[in-house]
Amino acid sequence: MSVRRTPAAPISDDMLLAGLGAGDAEAAVAFVRRFQPLVFGVAVAVVGDYGLAEDIAQQAFERAWRHAALYDPRRGSVRTWLTRIVHNLAVDAARVRRPAPVDPQDLLPLIAAIADSPERRVLASEASEQLRVALATLPPEQARAVVMAGVHGLSTREIADVEHVPVSTAKSRIRAAMAKLHAALPVLRSDHG
Amino acid sequence: MAELSCRQCEELAEELALGVLSCHERADALAHLETCSSCQDRVSALTATADRLVELLPPVEPPAGFEQRVINALTPPPSPRTRRWQLPVAAGLAAVALATSGWIAGRATHNQTPTGASPQTQTGNDGQTGERTILYAPLTTAEHETPEHQVGQAYLYPGHPSWIYLSLDAPNTTTAGTINCEVVRRDGSTVSVGSFPLINGRGSWGGPAPIDRDTLATAKLINRNGHTLAKAHFGRPRSTSGQHSPPRHSEHRLRGHS
Ligand SMILES: [Zn+2]
Numbered sequence: 242m243s244v245r246r247t248p249a250a251p252i253s254d255d256m257l258l259a260g261l262g263a264g265d266a267e268a269a270v271a272f273v274r275r276f277q278p279l280v281f282g283v284a285v286a287v288v289g290d291y292g293l294a295e296d297i298a299q300q301a302f303e304r305a306w307r308h309a310a311l312y313d314p315r316r317g318s319v320r321t322w323l324t325r326i327v328h329n330l331a332v333d334a335a336r337v338r339r340p341a342p343v344d345p346q347d348l349l350p351l352i353a354a355i356a357d358s359p360e361r362r363v364l365a366s367e368a369s370e371q372l373r374v375a376l377a378t379l380p381p382e383q384a385r386a387v388v389m390a391g392v393h394g395l396s397t398r399e400i401a402d403v404e405h406v407p408v409s410t411a412k413s414r415i416r417a418a419m420a421k422l423h424a425a426l427p428v429l430r431s432d433h434g
Numbered sequence: 435m436a437e438l439s440c441r442q443c444e445e446l447a448e449e450l451a452l453g454v455l456s457c458h459e460r461a462d463a464l465a466h467l468e469t470c471s472s473c474q475d476r477v478s479a480l481t482a483t484a485d486r487l488v489e490l491l492p493p494v495e496p497p498a499g500f501e502q503r504v505i506n507a508l509t510p511p512p513s514p515r516t517r518r519w520q521l522p523v524a525a526g527l528a529a530v531a532l533a534t535s536g537w538i539a540g541r542a543t544h545n546q547t548p549t550g551a552s553p554q555t556q557t558g559n560d561g562q563t564g565e566r567t568i569l570y571a572p573l574t575t576a577e578h579e580t581p582e583h584q585v586g587q588a589y590l591y592p593g594h595p596s597w598i599y600l601s602l603d604a605p606n607t608t609t610a611g612t613i614n615c616e617v618v619r620r621d622g623s624t625v626s627v628g629s630f631p632l633i634n635g636r637g638s639w640g641g642p643a644p645i646d647r648d649t650l651a652t653a654k655l656i657n658r659n660g661h662t663l664a665k666a667h668f669g670r671p672r673s674t675s676g677q678h679s680p681p682r683h684s685e686h687r688l689r690g691h692s
Contacts, residue, residue, distance in 0.1 A: 255601075255640060256589070256599045259640020259641050262597075262640075263641060264595045264642070266508075266509045269505060269509060270505055273504050273505055274501065278494060279493050281496040282491050291497060294496075298504075299503060302504045302507070303507055303508065309641075314630075314637070314638065329453075332453070372490060376487070387452075391452045391484050392487070392491065394454060395454065396449075396454045415449065416445075416448045419448040422483050422487065423480060426483060
């Protein structure tokens, strides 16, 4: 335990969220500045369109603001909570826009970017690094399957269709990929990394 | 609705965690999880993995103008009471100072003799627009223990809107469950401002709280049984504090580091 008598650390994500939820304009500014690359990055990766991604990212911040009081630290960090909000919105928006299904070949740059995004390294936790390595070493068809499902929100049937494989094959790719990614993570702690 | 066996549920666990099951399958799986803690554990572990995967997506700076639009959307319409925090103040000096490297709670001013003058600052003073004061007091265990044992921190922002943030880190406590946070005013009246879970002695909470600098006395954390777990005393405001004793709390100037 390290409680300092003279706090000098930057304000935590939790504390900024509290200020945001209370309607504090300065906390709102700081919150948006801190998280906008994350929120916009998720939206763009899922919907692939800057204009739509902007709308989604804005909705995500508005939702975070309205629902700040519902944030439950037991269920993950503020970063995880906010990521879930924007991801759900983006996947819903992408579903409405389909059919313009994901082309599996278009996923290669995205998979490469997830597996290696140096600008995040500075802040990355050990767990994130291990997950990156695990994704990079998956067989390509498993990596595509887990990204199509986990990032783009495609169902197993949709993945089977775009990959021209039986549903059972798509399903086993997803399950195998998740098993490997999960095994790569250290025992989950309730850390905020 | 079909009742699933554990084995059937396991086959759906990954897709459930990834959020891509059909409505029917999802409902069936969730119904099974209601009754089966081992499947529940499995799904929550897989969900955490799926969450992390999304968090690994590369960050992208949004186009110019995005930030301002979002901030406008999050900033309540002007009113006399909140006017002070409206843009452009928030988007100008203060915003730059706060957002680039996060807020920094400035130097503590423990035991500073109340002078009525504004507390010292280390850098160029931006005045009202660039800095603001947040109140800090250590959360300590009940007063009969000497010396008081610090178990956390309390921050209060007595502006418009006012809000509070508390964090407790007391691994030796036997208390678990929900902790209530109360603010006690100088006249003895108490306002319950919120609650949060304590897990292994740790927890934190923040939210809006009706705090007036002039009437605020104490923030208290109360457990289920009504027992006070910890409290943070805030002294009288500088301008009105007499010469009784040095304030135990401190006022922090929040400002940016560059
Ligand atoms: Zn089961």
